Amino acid sequence: MTASSTPGHDDPDALSEWERRTLAGIERDLAASDPRLDQRLSRPWRYRSAPPRWWPLSVPTTGLLLVGLLVLVVVGSLLPASWWAVVGLVTTLVVVPWLLLAVTEKNGWD
Numbered sequence: 377m378t379a380s381s382t383p384g385h386d387d388p389d390a391l392s393e394w395e396r397r398t399l400a401g402i403e404r405d406l407a408a409s410d411p412r413l414d415q416r417l418s419r420p421w422r423y424r425s426a427p428p429r430w431w432p433l434s435v436p437t438t439g440l441l442l443v444g445l446l447v448l449v450v451v452g453s454l455l456p457a458s459w460w461a462v463v464g465l466v467t468t469l470v471v472v473p474w475l476l477l478a479v480t481e482k483n484g485w486d
Contacts, residue, residue, distance in 0.1 A: 437478045444471055 391399070407414040433441065448471070452463045 432479045434478075441471075441475065441478070 403414075406417075431438070448463060448467055452460055455463065
């Protein structure tokens with residue numbers, strides 16, 4: 377059976393003339409009210425946004441995190457075992473909040 381090229385009741389994606397005019401009006405209103413969004417939506421779908429990153433930290437933040445953790449390991453190995461609790465407390469009070477803030481920063485994310 378051959379499908380008809382004219383939209384009709386058999387085509388669920390067909391729009392009536394009134395629906396097309398309404399959608400065109402919405403598109404014009406959107407373009408007038410928010411040109412940046414209109415420009416972004418008019419791009420091909422694969423260019424709309426960057427693909428999600430598997431590592432949420434930026435490169436400089438990751439490097440700083442690794443240096444900080446290395447310093448903690450070195451300091452922890454030089455201190456007696458009775459001071460490890462202090463190193464753990466410093467880690468908890470300084471590094472963990474900094475890490476959480478670095479993950480949630482809007483570093484190029486839209």
